[in-house]
Amino acid sequence: MNDHQKYIRNFCIVAHIDHGKSTLADRLMEKTGAVSARNLTEQMLDNMDLERERGITIKLTPTRMFYTYEGQKYTLNLIDTPGHVDFTYEVSRSLAACEGAILIVDASQGVQAQTLANAYLAIDNNLEVIPVINKIDLPSADIENTKKEIEDIIGLDASNAPQISAKEGTNIEQVLQSIVKFVPAPKGNINAPLKALIFDSLYDNYRGAVCMIRVIDGEVKVGTKIKMMQTKIVYDVTEVGVFTPSEVPCEILRAGDVGYLSASIKNVSDTKVGDTITSAENPAPEALPGYKKVVPMVYSGIFPVDGSKYQDLKDALEKLKLNDSSLSYSPESSTALGFGFRCGFLGLLHMEIISERLEREFDLDLITTAPGVSYEIHKTNGDMIVVSNPTNLPSLTEIEYIGEPVVDLSIYTPPEYVGAIMDLCQDRRGNYNNMVYLDINRVKLNYEIPLNEIIYDFFDTLKSRSRGYASMDYEILGYKKSDLVRVDILLNGDACDALSLIVHKDKAYNRGRKIAEKLKDVIPRQMFEIPVQAVIGSKVIARETIKAMRKDVLAKCYGGDISRKHKLLEKQKEGKKRMRQVGSVEVPSEAFMSILKLDED
Amino acid sequence: MKKVGLYIHIPYCVSKCTYCSFISFAGLESTMQEYLSALKKEIVLSAKKYIDIEISTIYIGGGTPSYFIKNGILEIANCIKENFKLCDDVEFTAEANPNSMTQKKAEEFVKAGINRVSLGLQTANESLLKLLGRKHSVQNFIDDIAMLKNYGITNLSADIMLGLPTQIIGDVYSTLDLLLDQNIKHISAYGLMIEEGTLLEKSIRSGLLNECNEDLAVEMYDCTFKYLKKAGFNRYEVSNFAKYGFECKHNVNYWDRGEYIGLGVAAHSFVNGLRIENTSSLNDYITAINKGEFANINTTLVNEEDAKTEYIMLKLRKTEGFFIKDYNKIFNADFVKERISAIKKLKKFDLIEINESIKVRSEKFNVLNAIILELV
Numbered sequence: 001m002n003d004h005q006k007y008i009r010n011f012c013i014v015a016h017i018d019h020g021k022s023t024l025a026d027r028l029m030e031k032t033g034a035v036s037a038r039n040l041t042e043q044m045l046d047n048m049d050l051e052r053e054r055g056i057t058i059k060l061t062p063t064r065m066f067y068t069y070e071g072q073k074y075t076l077n078l079i080d081t082p083g084h085v086d087f088t089y090e091v092s093r094s095l096a097a098c099e100g101a102i103l104i105v106d107a108s109q110g111v112q113a114q115t116l117a118n119a120y121l122a123i124d125n126n127l128e129v130i131p132v133i134n135k136i137d138l139p140s141a142d143i144e145n146t147k148k149e150i151e152d153i154i155g156l157d158a159s160n161a162p163q164i165s166a167k168e169g170t171n172i173e174q175v176l177q178s179i180v181k182f183v184p185a186p187k188g189n190i191n192a193p194l195k196a197l198i199f200d201s202l203y204d205n206y207r208g209a210v211c212m213i214r215v216i217d218g219e220v221k222v223g224t225k226i227k228m229m230q231t232k233i234v235y236d237v238t239e240v241g242v243f244t245p246s247e248v249p250c251e252i253l254r255a256g257d258v259g260y261l262s263a264s265i266k267n268v269s270d271t272k273v274g275d276t277i278t279s280a281e282n283p284a285p286e287a288l289p290g291y292k293k294v295v296p297m298v299y300s301g302i303f304p305v306d307g308s309k310y311q312d313l314k315d316a317l318e319k320l321k322l323n324d325s326s327l328s329y330s331p332e333s334s335t336a337l338g339f340g341f342r343c344g345f346l347g348l349l350h351m352e353i354i355s356e357r358l359e360r361e362f363d364l365d366l367i368t369t370a371p372g373v374s375y376e377i378h379k380t381n382g383d384m385i386v387v388s389n390p391t392n393l394p395s396l397t398e399i400e401y402i403g404e405p406v407v408d409l410s411i412y413t414p415p416e417y418v419g420a421i422m423d424l425c426q427d428r429r430g431n432y433n434n435m436v437y438l439d440i441n442r443v444k445l446n447y448e449i450p451l452n453e454i455i456y457d458f459f460d461t462l463k464s465r466s467r468g469y470a471s472m473d474y475e476i477l478g479y480k481k482s483d484l485v486r487v488d489i490l491l492n493g494d495a496c497d498a499l500s501l502i503v504h505k506d507k508a509y510n511r512g513r514k515i516a517e518k519l520k521d522v523i524p525r526q527m528f529e530i531p532v533q534a535v536i537g538s539k540v541i542a543r544e545t546i547k548a549m550r551k552d553v554l555a556k557c558y559g560g561d562i563s564r565k566h567k568l569l570e571k572q573k574e575g576k577k578r579m580r581q582v583g584s585v586e587v588p589s590e591a592f593m594s595i596l597k598l599d600e601d
Numbered sequence: 602m603k604k605v606g607l608y609i610h611i612p613y614c615v616s617k618c619t620y621c622s623f624i625s626f627a628g629l630e631s632t633m634q635e636y637l638s639a640l641k642k643e644i645v646l647s648a649k650k651y652i653d654i655e656i657s658t659i660y661i662g663g664g665t666p667s668y669f670i671k672n673g674i675l676e677i678a679n680c681i682k683e684n685f686k687l688c689d690d691v692e693f694t695a696e697a698n699p700n701s702m703t704q705k706k707a708e709e710f711v712k713a714g715i716n717r718v719s720l721g722l723q724t725a726n727e728s729l730l731k732l733l734g735r736k737h738s739v740q741n742f743i744d745d746i747a748m749l750k751n752y753g754i755t756n757l758s759a760d761i762m763l764g765l766p767t768q769i770i771g772d773v774y775s776t777l778d779l780l781l782d783q784n785i786k787h788i789s790a791y792g793l794m795i796e797e798g799t800l801l802e803k804s805i806r807s808g809l810l811n812e813c814n815e816d817l818a819v820e821m822y823d824c825t826f827k828y829l830k831k832a833g834f835n836r837y838e839v840s841n842f843a844k845y846g847f848e849c850k851h852n853v854n855y856w857d858r859g860e861y862i863g864l865g866v867a868a869h870s871f872v873n874g875l876r877i878e879n880t881s882s883l884n885d886y887i888t889a890i891n892k893g894e895f896a897n898i899n900t901t902l903v904n905e906e907d908a909k910t911e912y913i914m915l916k917l918r919k920t921e922g923f924f925i926k927d928y929n930k931i932f933n934a935d936f937v938k939e940r941i942s943a944i945k946k947l948k949k950f951d952l953i954e955i956n957e958s959i960k961v962r963s964e965k966f967n968v969l970n971a972i973i974l975e976l977v
Contacts, residue, residue: 526971527950527965527968528950550819551792551815551819551968552967552968552969552970552971553792553967553968560608560869560870561867561869561878562855562871562915563869563901566910566914569977573974573977584946584949
């Protein structure tokens with residue numbers, strides 16, 4: 001029976017963005033006949049439009065392939081991984097489902113930041129890492145130097161690294177051989193109680209939630225009574241199958257196999273990524289290590305531009321939630337923006353992806369408010385409430401103190417950028433904890449830093465200050481007492497709730513001033529002068545003025561062409577409709593989002 | 602019998618001005634004869650279609666009517682007179698450009714019965730004329746005025762433009778001074794609109810020229826208003842100024858949402874609640890008319906909501922605005938009740954005057970469009 005595992009290889013591909021991960025995956029499938037070249041839409045695994053467009057993978061799509069080496073048929077299971085800090089946990093679960101990883105390095109670019117971060121993530125998960133040098137067809141390819149970098153910077157032996165061109169299909173065979181030769185076979189115990197790792201789940205209208213699993217020990221088949229070790233809920237398995245990459249039902253999944261199971265599970269949130277599935281009748285004594293409850297870290301308000309589309313937005317969120325258990329939302333209302341939802345996300349990219357999917361797949365026009373975190377408000381009466389919407393902050397007199405989430409931030413960087421990065425962390429209220437030289441070319445910095453300071457432009461700034469080489473990861477430490485205030489924005493004297501934000505006292509003035517300046521630019525001149533004020537309580541901390549509009553006259557109606565003018569007027573009316581009314585001031589939807597980009601200039 | 606205006610479009614120019622996005626062609630003189638005969642056919646066709654009407658104003662616009670083929674305007678006028686019934690006191694305007702106004706043309710205009718000429722001066726600054734691509738000098742304009750007066754046409758209007766690139770307030774004053782010197786009774790002062798696809802737009806986009814600063818453009822308009830007011834002109838519409846009794850009846854009819862027939866390429870009609878648009882292709886126009894058909898590409902029945910919008914949008918262009926009871930009667934509605942929140946807002950910011958009539962406050966005409974947008 002153990003022969004079964006002997007000929008299985010479970011692996012993933014990791015790489016810096018654009019180094020050719022998806023293209024290599026396509027070639028491997030083509031070469032093994034998993035998909036014929038004719039049926040291969042470019043980059044088969046990225047099946048969401050959005051993913052294909054952005055060239056990033058968000059959802060993981062596993063694939064089973066067959067490869068015959070020295071007369072022996074092997075089953076190769078490829079598990080693709082997303083590549084962004086927001087999804088680090090999902091990546092780590094995918095890696096935990098594998099025994100090996102192919103690390104692609106672009107021969108023209110060499111080792112890059114994500115190459116490093118991903119390589120270490122794979123090594124941390126005890127995977128056998130196989131370096132592959134890609135894009136050798138490019139005139140700028142420097143294979144020798146790339147090899148040297150892999151050896152010096154990452155510390156992997158690159159002497160036997162396959163040198164390929166995924167684009168042209170050169171030496172793909174070598175990659176397949178390396179997988180068979182170097183990726184260890186699974187070492188599960190087929191006779192032990194069932195233990196299967198959920199590394200992703202998706203929702204299907206007919207079958208309900210479908211779990212993507214890697215069976216570690218034991219076996220599972222139709223009819224098995226299974227139990228989720230976190231939620232303790234028991235289900236009857238209705239279908240098991242494998243990915244070819246399309247789903248094909250099979251009889252049984254055994255230790256070492258990668259596949260899916262469905263069990264009439266109504267809710268995707270009952271299939272938690274990282275959870276262990278075991279047998280209800282013969283349960284494993286303990287779950288697989290590494291389970292973490294994924295909690296939303298970033299919150300923002302999402303509102304339809306057209307207020308009458310509230311129900312559509314609600315339906316759309318419900319549908320997305322079925323597929324994405326990490327998304328959370330609850331209804332919210334704003335005097336400026338009407339009815340909408342406060343949504344919780346894993347991070348900023350996750351937020352962008354969700355709002356983009358809502359707009360694209362459900363054809364909605366949305367206003368997204370500035371992202372924030374949740375705060376613990378300790379009231380003078382001894383109560384503690386959690387607030388994620390600045391408007392819900394109780395009055396200052398009721399607040400004993402506010403706690404904000406802080407994280408342990410790890411930054412990996414080449415030593416030459418340490419100075420610039422330390423400045424950045426300092427500036428974001430970071431407390432220096434530690435610095436370690438991992439090797440001559442790599443430093444790990446640790447800061448304790450408020451989550452609020454790193455949720456939006458921090459990652460981008462980090463990248464630009466380190467020329468793309470630094471990478472980061474963080475872990476929530478908990479809530480910490482902090483000197484925070486709410487800054488409100490008044491337009492012509494009327495508060496605009498959707499623009500309120502909670503910031504550290506020391507940063508309030510600067511923030512208030514920047515927002516006022518930005519709003520002055522994005523709110524069009526109107527028929528009267530508009531003071532824009534940033535206030536803390538009743539104290540004005542910044543003021544700008546939008547001057548009254550001076551000129552707005554339509555051209556003459558020529559030769560009785562009134563319809564042209566009328567059309568123009570209708571168009572302007574439409575534009576006005578998209579504006580939000582704050583007191584007597586009309587605010588374009590973009591204004592609510594523009595304050596997200598304050599620090600870019 | 603109801604009174605309607607008649608508009609005739611002559612889509613020819615000696616050359617295209619740099620700001621112009623109207624339907625007019627340079628270099629197609631060879632088609633003029635064909636166009637003339639098509640126009641005459643359309644006059645006959647439409648006279649058959651619209652019975653029981655009386656023409657109160659005729660306006661031959663363009664393009665450049667003064668550039669049209671010899672005796673073309675005369676033939677059109679005769680054809681109109683043969684087929685339509687004209688009011689006794691018909692206002693008959695033709696547009697003219699100083700480069701194409703000749704003795705012969707003036708003679709032809711008089712024979713045709715034209716009693717009002719609108720001259721395109723645009724500015725009295727020679728280098729601005731070049732920038733606009735105008736093919737005439739200031740002196741040409743002065744000569745034409747004298748000549749037209751000689752032929753007995755004294756009801757003269759001039760078009761001028763404000764807010765041109767490189768223009769300064771002084772240019773506006775010297776242009777106005779010239780017009781006052783020439784005893785012009787009607788002035789249309791248009792703020793430059795940079796239209797897509799024009800040469801001027803390209804020059805601005807490529808950075809060759811800079812758009813006139815908004816505040817300066819507003820100041821030019823305010824100066825024009827004040828200067829002409831002092832000289833005895835009434836601003837009867839946002840861009841039109843006239844001595845008492847010299848308002849352009851034809852255009853007033855547009856702003857009163859009155860009815861009119863438009864003939865020729867790209868002309869528009871508004872009769873019996875229908876807005877009709879002719880094709881802007883010279884070829885299509887001639888082909889259709891020669892088949893004995895109208896060359897309409899669009900016919901829209903204006904619904905009540907749109908009619909209200911049009912009424913407000915057009916009427917408020919006039920200084921006198923409109924009587925609320927007129928609106929209420931026409932639409933069987935209550936204007937104030939209908940638009941109370943907009944009215945309150947506009948009142949609060951002192952943009953309109955409202956009692957038995959509603960009108961835009963004199964010094965707020967520069968934001969007329971924003972005011973209209975509130976109300977519709």
